[in-house]
Amino acid sequence: MAAFDPKEFAVPRERARVLVAGAGGLGSPALAALASSGVGVIGVADSDVVDLSNLHRQVIHVTAGVGLPKTASAEEFLKRSGFGGAVLTFQTRLDTGNIMEVVSEFDVVVDACDTFRSKFMLNDACVLAGRPFVHAGVLQFEGQIMTIYPERTACLRCLFESPPPPGSVPTCQEAGVLGAAAGVLGAIQAAEALKVLDGKKTTLSDRVVAFDARHMSFRTVPVSRDPGCPVCGTKPRIDSMEDANYPPEACD
Amino acid sequence: MPLRDDQIRRYARQLVMRDFTGAAQECLLKSRVLVYGEGPPMDLCVLYLAAAGVGDIHLSGVRPSVLDLIWRAAALNPDCRVHEGGRGLRPDYVIDFAQDAGPGAARRAAGALRAGLPYLKVLRAAGAAIMKRWREGDPCPGCVLNAAGLKQTDLLNPGETSVSGPAAAAFATLELAGLGVPTHNALLMDADKGAYRELAATPLPECIMCAELADGR
Numbered sequence: 001m002a003a004f005d006p007k008e009f010a011v012p013r014e015r016a017r018v019l020v021a022g023a024g025g026l027g028s029p030a031l032a033a034l035a036s037s038g039v040g041v042i043g044v045a046d047s048d049v050v051d052l053s054n055l056h057r058q059v060i061h062v063t064a065g066v067g068l069p070k071t072a073s074a075e076e077f078l079k080r081s082g083f084g085g086a087v088l089t090f091q092t093r094l095d096t097g098n099i100m101e102v103v104s105e106f107d108v109v110v111d112a113c114d115t116f117r118s119k120f121m122l123n124d125a126c127v128l129a130g131r132p133f134v135h136a137g138v139l140q141f142e143g144q145i146m147t148i149y150p151e152r153t154a155c156l157r158c159l160f161e162s163p164p165p166p167g168s169v170p171t172c173q174e175a176g177v178l179g180a181a182a183g184v185l186g187a188i189q190a191a192e193a194l195k196v197l198d199g200k201k202t203t204l205s206d207r208v209v210a211f212d213a214r215h216m217s218f219r220t221v222p223v224s225r226d227p228g229c230p231v232c233g234t235k236p237r238i239d240s241m242e243d244a245n246y247p248p249e250a251c252d
Numbered sequence: 253m254p255l256r257d258d259q260i261r262r263y264a265r266q267l268v269m270r271d272f273t274g275a276a277q278e279c280l281l282k283s284r285v286l287v288y289g290e291g292p293p294m295d296l297c298v299l300y301l302a303a304a305g306v307g308d309i310h311l312s313g314v315r316p317s318v319l320d321l322i323w324r325a326a327a328l329n330p331d332c333r334v335h336e337g338g339r340g341l342r343p344d345y346v347i348d349f350a351q352d353a354g355p356g357a358a359r360r361a362a363g364a365l366r367a368g369l370p371y372l373k374v375l376r377a378a379g380a381a382i383m384k385r386w387r388e389g390d391p392c393p394g395c396v397l398n399a400a401g402l403k404q405t406d407l408l409n410p411g412e413t414s415v416s417g418p419a420a421a422a423f424a425t426l427e428l429a430g431l432g433v434p435t436h437n438a439l440l441m442d443a444d445k446g447a448y449r450e451l452a453a454t455p456l457p458e459c460i461m462c463a464e465l466a467d468g469r
Contacts, residue, residue: 032296033414053264055328059299062327140269141426176269180300180425183418187296191413191443202446209448213422216383216435218448 010199022112029186045090057179109133116163276429289349296417302332310338379411379444392461399453413443
């Protein structure tokens with residue numbers, strides 16, 4: 001695959017529009033970092049309300065906000081933090097019917113979702129819409145992160161063709177998560193999103209960085225595009241958002 | 253004291269993790285952490301410590317936004333109390349975010365080691381952060397900074413990354429809960445260059461600060 005210039009995805013900070021998909025464990029540190037970054041618009045998408053069990057890791061929310069939509073709580077946090085740009089909230093579940101429209105409004109997307117279904121849906125929507133995005137996932141003490149330039153660098157489906165079968169991987173609810181581990185990954189996601197906007201060549205594209213809080217270690221694994229990738233390969237079978245490509249999660 | 257029902261709900265996602273027992277949570281709730289320095293990563297570190305259930309956090313040093321941080325931590329978790337100042341305190345853990353790799357930092361490290369306290373140092377320079385849990389015989393903060401290819405003057409330009417805040421909180425939380433596996437090496441987190449790795453540091457020849465640290469002065 002030919003090399004590309006990340007400057008083709010660069011946008012001046014003051015005009016830049018960043019979507020944080022998920023205002024939870026990953027979204028909280030990402031939003032905290034983006035609040036002072038000088039970007040023009042921050043979008044926050046989340047359909048959940050704040051729960052007491054969120055607060056050991058979702059540090060932008062507060063105890064008095066339990067029961068409020070996370071989007072409203074996140075907007076309140078951004079205002080309190082002195083964010084000078086516009087905030088767009090999407091208090092809805094991103095699904096095959098609306099995700100392309102939402103993603104297309106932004107220059108870069110931060111994947112702070114908490115289900116494989118959402119992560120694969122976001123991957124496909126960003127690739128199809130031509131939007132760079134920063135994937136991360138975290139469970140227990142560990143997590144991983146990768147930045148994706150659509151049809152330029154490896155996407156999530158280049159690594160894993162489809163989401164794991166429902167029930168085969170424990171959820172955050174079942175296995176737990178160290179709050180600050182999510183904090184590390186989310187903060188790196190924000191840094192990556194800003195590097196995408198700045199057109200820097202040092203993003204974590206075509207490599208996965210894995211973090212292990214228990215051993216306080218990082219590991220970098222090089223990856224590359226898969227010509228047989230179902231969404232960004234040479235003969236993609238996914239060319240639109242169809243429910244059949246996203247099996248429901250065990251807990252859906 | 254056993255955890256209350258609301259605490260079991262609040263900390264449910266960490267109590268369900270392997271090895272993270274109710275006793276580990278009770279340890280956190282009883283622990284006292286002293287934090288030096290200021291800046292967005294320090295604020296984020298304090299919030300993650302508060303969220304995890306650290307009982308008391310003492311902020312040493314003057315910072316304009318301290319009342320806002322105290323309010324935010326209390327609003328996040330009423331189990332945690334954040335205090336201004338730490339004079340005369342006997343903490344269980346010391347985290348040093350002060351942008352200082354000179355004699356002041358070496359003195360704080362030596363003081364903590366002499367008192368048998370865990371001491372975690374964070375330095376930020378040019379978009380990178382270096383984090384190290386200090387032990388006896390380790391090189392001084394200045395030599396660790398040098399091992400990362402950075403200079404004291406780079407500390408004047410920390411860059412905008414906030415990764416070191418939650419990273420320091422993760423290390424301290426695990427250690428206070430009795431789950432940490434401390435690493436001897438420093439951790440380099442260079443968000444700007446996309447480099448995340450361990451960093452081996454050795455004392456520079458004839459470094460006076462390293463000698464002082466070794467003497468525990």
